[in-house]
Structure formats: structure tokens, C-alpha cells
Amino acid sequence: MTKERLEQLISLRAEIKELNREIAAIRSKNNEIVTDKVQASSHEFPYTQVNITIRGLDMKGAKKRRAAIHKKQCMLEKRMVEAQILEADISEFINSIHNSEIRRIFHGRYELGMTWEQVGNALHCDRTTVEKKVSKYLREHGETAESSETAAGV
Template identity: 35%
Template sequence: MTAERLRQYKSIKAEIEELAEQIQMLESSDIVQGSDREFPYIKHNMKVETGECDHTRDMLKKELGLLKAEYHALNEFINNIADSETRRIFRYRYIEGWTFQKIAFKVGNGDEQVPRKKHNNFLKKYEKYENHML
């Protein structure tokens, strides 16, 4: 896990919501109202199939799946940090989007360098461990 991937957390979350909305709009735009050709002319909804629309929807769903997988991986990484204070620092930094100064006050230390160093040291150790495993 890298700081760069973690910084994408909030943007990925927003993009997931946007893509889900686009997919929903595409799916609802495929539905039209019509009626039977013969009496009593009962009205009902019909789905209109268009190749271009289906292709776009499939692409969006694929992208949505990839983003959800990355979002899940980022959450899992943060939630699996064993040290409580470090886990809180990562949650506040990436999930909440807080500055290190605000995090320092929240975790009980007014010096922003304390959570920043704890954050950076954890990532360095993790990256070293990850590279060693390869």
C-alpha cells in the first residue's frame, strides 16, 4: 500500500457514487411507456434495448466493479492496522480527510509531527515488508 493509493480514497468513494448514478440514469432512460395495440389499450412500461446504451452501461459497471474493489482494499488495509493509534491516524487522514494538525489534537498530542511521523514510519515499514514478500 502506498500513500498515493490511500490519497485516492475520497475520490474513489465519490466516483463510485457518480458511476452508480450514471448507471441508474441509463437504466431508467431505457424504459418507455406504451399500450397494447388492441382494446382495452392497457398501459405498461417497456424496456428499449439499444446496443450503444448497453455497451456504455456495461463499461460503467466494469469500471464501478474495479473502483469498488480498490475502495474495499483501502478500507481493509486501514482496518487491519494492528496499532489502535496508527489505525485512527490513517482513518482520520484518508477516510475523514483531516490534516495532521487536526489529527494531533484528536489523538491527544498538539504537535502535528507526531502523527505525521507515525504515519510515515508505518508506511515505510509496510512498503519494505511488501517489497520483501515479492
């Protein structure tokens, strides 16, 4: 397991939140009422030309919004599947850590999504200390974790 792969989960979760917000924003746009002016003639003689204002729903805009929502939902579903797979891999990796303190650091940062500052506060130390412990652990144990992942075909 690499630090980049662990950080990818945080990024994926943020991307999922952004996609949800974008979908909600598109949905919140109500069907727009558009107005236009057309020319017509009077119903009675002398049949003079008059301008009439008409109103209606913007069907092209509604169709575009539906297409945009569908596209964003497909992206969202894809990212959610990626995140679930990555969460399972990371959870398995974290549960394989024997050192309780290191396991708590990884759990707080990568499973709970805490900042380094929050993880440091939870363990009563500085944020740089927990970052260094993670880097050291990955440096010392990364090669064995990577080789077992490669052997497993991941």
C-alpha cells in the same frame, strides 16, 4: 504504506459513487419515442400521395444505452474489487499501529472517509495537527511498512 496509497482509497470510493450516479442517470432515460414522416398513397382511387407521421421506440438508442450501462457496470465492478483489496490492506496496516491516537486518526480519515477537519474535531485539535501526525508517522514507519510489503510480495 504510502500517503498516496492511502489517499487512493478515498479517490476510489468517490469514483465508485460517480459510476453509480452515471449508471442511474443512463437507466433513468426512458426509451425515447421517435417520430418520422413517411410518404404513402391513398387506399382508393386517385391514389394521391400523402405524408403520414409514424411513431416508435428508438431501438438504436436503447441498444447504445444498454451497451453504455454494461461498460459502466464492468468499470464499477473492477473499481469495487480494487477498493476491497485496498480497504483490506489499509485496515491491516491501521490495525498494526500501536499508538491509539494515531490509529484513530488513520481510521477516521481512511476507513471512515472523514475530512481532516472532522478528524481534528473528533480528537479536539486542529486539522493541520492530525495531518502532521499522519505525515510524521508515515515518515518514521513508512520504510519498515514498505519493506515488509515488498518482502510479502504485495
